Amino acid sequence: MKPKRLAGPRPSPADALVYPRFSGIATFMRLPHITSAKELDIALIGIPYDGGATYRSGPRFGPRNVRAQSCMIRPWNPVLNGDLSVNPLSLDDTFNRITSQLNDVLAAGARTLSVGGDHSILLPILRSIHKKFGPVALVQFDAHNDTWGGYFGSSHSHGTPVRRAVEEGLLIDGSVLQVGLRGQVYSKDDFEFGRKHKFSVITAEEFHRGGLAPVEKILKRFRGKQVYFTLDIDVVDPAFAPGTGTPQVGGLSSFQILELVRCLKGQNLVGADLVEVSPPYDNGEITSLLAANLLFEMLCVF
Numbered sequence: 068m069k070p071k072r073l074a075g076p077r078p079s080p081a082d083a084l085v086y087p088r089f090s091g092i093a094t095f096m097r098l099p100h101i102t103s104a105k106e107l108d109i110a111l112i113g114i115p116y117d118g119g120a121t122y123r124s125g126p127r128f129g130p131r132n133v134r135a136q137s138c139m140i141r142p143w144n145p146v147l148n149g150d151l152s153v154n155p156l157s158l159d160d161t162f163n164r165i166t167s168q169l170n171d172v173l174a175a176g177a178r179t180l181s182v183g184g185d186h187s188i189l190l191p192i193l194r195s196i197h198k199k200f201g202p203v204a205l206v207q208f209d210a211h212n213d214t215w216g217g218y219f220g221s222s223h224s225h226g227t228p229v230r231r232a233v234e235e236g237l238l239i240d241g242s243v244l245q246v247g248l249r250g251q252v253y254s255k256d257d258f259e260f261g262r263k264h265k266f267s268v269i270t271a272e273e274f275h276r277g278g279l280a281p282v283e284k285i286l287k288r289f290r291g292k293q294v295y296f297t298l299d300i301d302v303v304d305p306a307f308a309p310g311t312g313t314p315q316v317g318g319l320s321s322f323q324i325l326e327l328v329r330c331l332k333g334q335n336l337v338g339a340d341l342v343e344v345s346p347p348y349d350n351g352e353i354t355s356l357l358a359a360n361l362l363f364e365m366l367c368v369f
Contacts, residue, residue, distance in 0.1 A: 080140075087236055093134045095182075096363065104175035108147070109369055111310070111362070112181045113150035113163060114195055118158045118343075119187025119225040123312040125157070127343030129348045131345055132346040137359035162191040169195035180365060182358075183342030185312065186213060186225040189297050192340060193237045196295055200337050204242035204292045205229070209299040210249055210271070210315040214260040218279075225343070226311070233264055241265035242292060244285050246327065247302035250315035271302075271317055280329055289334060295341040296331060296365070298324075300358055308357055310349025321357050328364045339365050358367060 080097040104110050113130025119329055120126060130150055151168045154160040165188060172179055173195060181192060186209075207213070207229065213293050214230040216222075223231065232238050243264070249271035252258075261268060267285045274282070301311045304318035319327070344358045351364040 089138070089313060093131075093138065095134050096137045096140045096359070098245075104177040107175075107177040109366065110172050110177045110179050110202075111366075112169075112179055114153065114181050114184040114188050114340075116152055116153040116155070116161050116165075116183070116188055117185040118155060118161060119223060120185045120312050121224050122228060123345060124253070125310075125347040125366070126183055126185045126312060126343050127344040127369060128298065129184060129342075129344035129355075132349070132352065132355040133341075133344060133358045133362065136352055136355040137362065139356065140359055140363045158221075162187075162194075162223070165173065165191035166194045166198075167174055170198060173199040178336070179340075180362065180369070181337045181338075181340040182362065183340060183344070186297075186299055186342045187223055187228055188342065189213075189228040189286065189340065190223070192229050193232045193295065194235070196338050197235075197237045200293050202237060202239045203337060204239050204289050204294045205232070205244070206244070206286070206289070206294055206296045206331065206334075207245045207299075208247050208302045208324065209245060209297070210247055210267075210301040211242040211259055211299070211313070211316075212245055212248055212258065212268075213299075215253075215257070230260055235262075239292065240291065243267065244282075244289070245269070246282055247271050247319055249317050271319065271367065274323070279326060279330060282327065286330060286334065291336065293337045294331075294334045296334075296336055298328070298339070298341045298361065298365070299343045300354060301343055303357065308354040309342050310345050310347075310352075310354030312345050312348075324357075324361065325364060328361060328368065331365075331368045334368070336369055339369075343366065
């Protein structure tokens with residue numbers, strides 16, 4: 068049974084007509100800083116870790132910058148009507164910390180909307196989701212499939228979490244949708260793992276030609292399932308989101324990614340994350356601004 072929320076007014080953003088957007092403490096969307104998950108339906112959680120990045124570091128600064136840009140978010144969507152403790156020197160310890168802390172949040176009855184951080188954090192998040200919900204379907208918007216076997220002798224990086232999640236039995240077999248894949252790979256066999264496990268894949272090229280219809284068709288098969296959603300900001304073209312660790316040209320526009328996220332309306336989301344925002348490589352903070360708006364859209368489809 069879902070725990071009852073504590074009595075009192077529901078959290079709401081600071082009124083921008085009373086408190087200017089540039090004032091006050093920077094929290095996600097100017098919402099109150101609440102540390103008890105028992106008071107929340109959805110917990111907005113920063114995970115400032117980039118120890119799994121294999122190229123450009125910097126996503127550790129993502130949650131802080133996205134918070135700053137989220138001050139521009141207003142409370143009404145006319146279309147759809149706290150950081151965790153990490154160990155920057157240990158990937159394994161960080162994974163254990165993430166899973167343990169999210170276990171506490173989920174046990175309190177809240178769902179999680181996490182902000183990374185690099186994409187390696189997806190695995191410890193899914194471990195916590197699995198403990199609460201069992202195997203889930205996965206919707207992944209990303210330039211990369213993240214199913215590589217390892218990197219320089221390590222079985223964990225931001226290019227491996229989906230493979231590890233399948234191997235650990237965290238996902239429903241045949242219920243993975245990946246949208247936006249593109250760019251060069253190491254070999255033609257890089258997609259073999261996904262084919263073996265019946266992933267549904269819509270590349271960026273296919274999306275540019277076919278639009279939303281193929282995505283919506285596959286998502287219909289996910290209705291009734293418990294779904295986890297992960298969004299790597301590099302699914303967006305670097306013209307719109309330059310602040311990321313492994314940019315790939317030929318990606319989605321900011322409008323296209325907004326439309327894609329809105330396609331998830333009606334899905335039974337048990338959790339979500341947005342990762343790989345790297346502020347040191349941003350230009351005019353446009354990546355963090357887009358990420359903040361995407362988090363608002365994700366919050367709405369919950």
